Amino acid sequence: MSRPLRGYATLLLLPVLSTASLDAACHGRSSPTGPPGSGQPALKLVASGLSAPLFLTSPAGDTSREFVVEQTGRIRIIRHDTLLAAPFLDVAALITCCSERGLLSMAFHPQYASNGFFYVDYTNTSGDTRVMRYHVSTNPDAADPASAGLVLGQTQPFTNHKGGLLLFGQDGYLYVGFGDGGSGGDPQGNGQNLGTWLGKILRIDVNGALPYAVPASNPFVGVAADKPEIWAYGLRNPWRFSFDRQTGDLYIGDVGQGLHEEVDVQPASGGGGRNYGWNIMEGMFCYNASSCPQTGLTLPVLDYTHTDGCAIVGGYAYRGARLPGLAGVYFYSDNCTSFVRSFKLVNEQVTVARDWPALAPTGEGVTSFGEDARGEQYVTTGAGNVYRIVPAPN
Numbered sequence: 218m219s220r221p222l223r224g225y226a227t228l229l230l231l232p233v234l235s236t237a238s239l240d241a242a243c244h245g246r247s248s249p250t251g252p253p254g255s256g257q258p259a260l261k262l263v264a265s266g267l268s269a270p271l272f273l274t275s276p277a278g279d280t281s282r283e284f285v286v287e288q289t290g291r292i293r294i295i296r297h298d299t300l301l302a303a304p305f306l307d308v309a310a311l312i313t314c315c316s317e318r319g320l321l322s323m324a325f326h327p328q329y330a331s332n333g334f335f336y337v338d339y340t341n342t343s344g345d346t347r348v349m350r351y352h353v354s355t356n357p358d359a360a361d362p363a364s365a366g367l368v369l370g371q372t373q374p375f376t377n378h379k380g381g382l383l384l385f386g387q388d389g390y391l392y393v394g395f396g397d398g399g400s401g402g403d404p405q406g407n408g409q410n411l412g413t414w415l416g417k418i419l420r421i422d423v424n425g426a427l428p429y430a431v432p433a434s435n436p437f438v439g440v441a442a443d444k445p446e447i448w449a450y451g452l453r454n455p456w457r458f459s460f461d462r463q464t465g466d467l468y469i470g471d472v473g474q475g476l477h478e479e480v481d482v483q484p485a486s487g488g489g490g491r492n493y494g495w496n497i498m499e500g501m502f503c504y505n506a507s508s509c510p511q512t513g514l515t516l517p518v519l520d521y522t523h524t525d526g527c528a529i530v531g532g533y534a535y536r537g538a539r540l541p542g543l544a545g546v547y548f549y550s551d552n553c554t555s556f557v558r559s560f561k562l563v564n565e566q567v568t569v570a571r572d573w574p575a576l577a578p579t580g581e582g583v584t585s586f587g588e589d590a591r592g593e594q595y596v597t598t599g600a601g602n603v604y605r606i607v608p609a610p611n
Contacts, residue, residue: 256542259575259609262602263595264300267293269315270597272382273587276325276335280590285603288319290339294358295603306351306360312339317399321381326423327389329353335360336368336391336423338381346371346379348393350423368428369421369446371414375399378454378472386420387465387485390432393419393446396454402474402505403496408451411443416495418455418469420448436490449483451493451514457531457585461485461545462592466562470531470549471517474499478529479517480549482565491515519560519567526551532586534562537593539608548573548594548606550583557583557596576606 269288276282283295290309294301312319318340326334333353341347352364373379378396385391397403397416408416421429437443454472461468465485471493473479477500481493492514496504500520503509521529532548546569548559557576560567582599589595596604 256540257575257609258540258543258573258606260578260596260604261607263298263605264293264295264603265601267300267597267601267603269319269584269599270601270603271584272322273585273589273595273597273603274323274325275588275590276329277327278330278590283587283589283595283603284323284325285587285597286320286323286337288321289314290320292320292323292337292360296358301358303359305358306337306362308337308339308362311341313342313344314340317377317379318344321379322383324383324385324391327385334423336383338383338393340373340379344376345373346381346395348383350428366428368423369393369419371395373398374405380452380455382455382457384458384460386460386467387462388432389422389424390420391423391429392448392458393421394452394455394458395419396456396472397452397495403453406496408453408495409492409497411437411440411447411450414444414446416450416452417444417447418449418452418458419444419446420489421446434489436488448489449491449493451491451495451497452481453495453499455531456528459531459533459586459588461534461547462536462588463534463545466534468531468534468547469493470529471495472528473520473523474504476500476523477502477520478523478526478551479520480529480531480547481515482518482562483515484565493517518562518565519570525554526556527553530583530585533588533594535592535594535606537591539593540606546571548576548586550577550586550596552582552584552599555579555581555583555598575609578602578604 270285272286285293291304292306320339323337348368350366354361377399380394380396382394397407431445438445458469467483469481479500494514530550534547535543546559557573560570585597587595594606
């Protein structure tokens with residue numbers, strides 16, 4: 218797989234063999250140690266030898282298994298830190314892979330234990346996005362491949378910027394991330410166009426009419442020419458976003474163009490409809506202009522420059538039990554340099570920004586963070602490894 222094309226960042230999903238200096242100045246500067254009394258975190262290798270793992274999740278209440286999405290088309294199961302040989306689901310014949318295409322994520326229905334439904338996002342053999350619903354088989358470690366049903370589809374104009382994350386919110390709705398359609402600089406103007414799903418996060422009700430219903434509280438319902446599924450817009454490539462499982466706050470790691478990477482936040486109390494600025498803004502700065510109108514835009518809570526990386530990998534606010542001193546700390550990384558950093562959010566302001574050298578899988582290319590049923594966090598890498606964030610040995 219090639220390096221990013223000059224002039225814009227593309228998400229790399231294979232190992233990166235060199236790292237840039239993490240000492241360059243950036244917004245949200247990190248310091249080298251953790252919060253006092255927190256205990257120091259470390260990485261524990263949980264599984265290796267996977268094929269481009271790029272997401273990890275678990276069904277609610279399932280504390281014995283983690284499910285790992287392989288970009289090449291399989292979902293694998295880790296049970297009690299042992300990688301099972303047989304895949305949970307194999308859709309390799311249905312997808313286009315790789316670079317920024319492939320099987321990109323999965324999400325378990327909140328009532329998976331009773332209804333057996335889960336959802337996957339992939340690029341089909343034509344390179345277009347498909348969100349599909351599947352059902353588990355009578356074997357809890359195997360899905361029923363014949364149960365596939367289309368939830369939604371989106372034609373993709375270019376080969377990059379797919380977004381691809383599926384995530385259920387605390388409201389029970391399914392959130393679907395879309396990049397701006399690709400190329401560089403958003404040539405079709407999709408980020409600011411409310412008439413397309415591209416460059417957006419959607420919010421849909423998969424418990425309503427099949428294949429889905431639109432929640433009446435979505436911000437653009439009833440607005441002529443606007444897509445009613447849209448929840449947030451002005452995004453370039455929201456590769457990974459997450460909800461704080463305690464507060465409900467939405468964190469979005471939006472991959473930048475040629476200069477800046479950013480983290481956007483929507484407080485749980487804020488509602489939808491926020492415009493995160495692309496392609497008017499890149500990070501906290503005007504894109505391709507010396508000045509630009511910023512009225513109505515929500516600027517990121519943090520950005521950093523490409524002296525530190527090239528493609529942000531958003532993570533989670535920590536809510537596990539292993540490291541209680543890190544409660545509410547949001548972790549994030551970069552695919553190109555594999556640093557791991559964190560901050561705490563107070564009144565939509567970044568505080569306690571940190572670097573975590575002990576958590577950086579240097580040279581492996583971080584592809585995603587994951588969260589299990591207990592709220593513990595994981596890191597997946599392009600080198601085929603899955604790590605858990607654990608307390609460092611004394």
